[in-house]
Amino acid sequence: MTIRIKRQALESACKEIIETILFCLPDAFKGTVYQIGSPPHITAERVTSGIIDEDKQRISWGLPERSDYNPPGKVWLDYRDQPDRPLEAMAWCVARQRSWTSEDPQTDQRSVRLQTDGIREDFHHMEPVLIRKKDLYANNHNHLDYPRNYKGLTLWEDSDYVVAAVIKIHFRPNTIKIGSPETRLIKRLSRAFGTELLSYQLREESIAAMNQLAQDKLDSCNILADSLRNAIAKSGLIFSLIKLELGCLRVQWENLLFERTNRKNQKEEAIRQLNAILQKITQNAEGPVQELLEVQKKFLTFSLPPKGGEAWVDMQIENRWSRLLEKLSGDDELAGAVSQALEKLKKSLHHGKDPALLASYDFMPDQLKKEWVELIYRDLKQVDFAHLDRVIHILGDPSLNLPFQEKSRKSLIHLKTLFEIMDQLEKSTNSVLQQLLNGGKNGHSAPCARSYPLEANARR
DSSP states (O other), rough: SSOOOOHHHHHHHHHHHHHHHHOOOOEEEEEEEEEESSTTTTOOEEEEEEHHHHHSOOOOOOOOOTTTTSSTOOHHHHSSSTTSSSOHHHHHHHHOOOOOEEEEEGTTTTTTHHHHOOOOOOOOEEEEEEEEHHHHHTTTTHHHOOOTTTTOBBTTTTTTTTEEEEEEEEETTTTTOOTTTHHHHHHHHHHHHHHHHHHHHHHHHHHHOOOHHHHHHHHHHHHHHHHHHHHHHHHHHHHHHHHHHHHHHHHHHHHHHHHHHHHHOOHHHHHHHHHHHHHHSGGGHHHHHHHHHHHHHHHHHOOOOOHHHHHHHIIIIHHHHHHHHTTTTTOOOHHHHHHHHHHHHHHHTTTHHHHHHHOOSSOOOOOHHHHHHHHHTTTOOOHHHHHHHHHHHHHHHHTSSTTTTTHHHHHHHHHHHHHHHHHHHHHHHHHHHHHTTTTOOOOOOTTOOOOHHHHHHHHO
């Protein structure tokens, strides 16, 4: 339809205009509204018909059983004026955008039944419902493909209007004339009807636009939320790299202390003892033994802070040993050796803070050395920029004398800068999400922007 509204709203509006006309005009007894489809097909389709009773109290609704204009309607090519078929009043109203009044059905030149079967029809008046092009199509009406008549001339080309519907009203015999007050009233009501149809369309378009805007807002939020989740995930990765770099610094520091005192690496020694014990265990525990060997080998690749390292040993190594020893119940000597090796393994996590070892490294001022040890052995749960700044600052001191000191300093500078960028991106994205979901106003945090703790992403 030229007017794009829901069928229920269209039928309701059509019934209202028919009711108004039938109740206002005493000689009118039947009314029909035809919708005219969008160019270029402009299909004419009967929407509804109503017949009022003799007392003007009740209207019966329904479509005739047979009609060319019943749904799905009649296309323009089938009802336009052509030399080889009867002329139709519908074609006159649609093509010329003018009304047609049958004040004498015996001479009605556009009565199809009179032309084909010689049967006279009712006295009636047909009024096109016109809507201004610029109101209906804004500034796009110049690009519409308008229908043509049989001579190839374009309809409505020079008109400011399009035909949205046609109202047909039947009258009692000899009660309707061309230009009579009744026809003028129907014309005025048709204009009001066109305005009503346009208002329905504008309302539905507004609702559709609002729904689309809400969907676009939701889509934008989802895109931003994905970006935020990616940023948080990358922040977690950066935090893992920072902890890994601090672990490398602990390894360098401990190796330096071991060299100064000629002491062995107790972590490696404890793992060798545990592996040696595993070699003596019977073949009945082959699966758990192999699993423990792999886990203990993996632990040697880590350099965790004391608290985190002890937790890892408890969960990953000691618990496995406990289950294994339960299968080998009765071997107290074996259990004692395992307990001693595990205790040595846990103590090895604190060697970098051992006062005796620290005293051997006399190149650094004691206060700076104390701060350095406290910084690299701190168990971090999240990125602490002040903490990183102090580590980077001490790495710039030549008295530290680590093998890869400058490389570690540059890596931490780059990682800190990258984390700051990702952190700012996270905050900015969250702010945009809040504004989008609250109509540009500050409000509650966006529901689709979830917070993810960094330690969860940085978990080993």
